Amino acid sequence: MNTPRAELHAHDLSAAVWRKATASGPENNCVEVTDLPSGIAVRDSKDTSRTALRFTAERWTDFQQALTTGLL
Known part of the structure; x- marks a missing residue:
């Protein structure tokens, strides 16, 4: 059984399509x-x-909320 964390690190990023803010x-x-x-x-x-760095969807949402509310 894979944990969410193990699944995050199982993905090869060499062909990933990266994006940044316009x-x-x-x-x-x-x-x-x-x-x-x-x-x-x-x-x-x-x-x-x-x-x-790799985040689960839940942790990414937590991170974004912390930024927008001034916690970080």
Whole structure:
């Protein structure tokens, strides 16, 4: 039985389609995200060779809410 966390790390990101905010500039000073079947992966647009952070959908929602409410 796979846990949500194990499923997140089972996905190969080499062919992932990454996106960033349309308001971001050309300086590559942003984060990029890609959808996974079991969540979201996030990476630094300045250094895409580094390991991406992976969140379950629930934790990604928690993170976004913390940002918008000023908790972070």
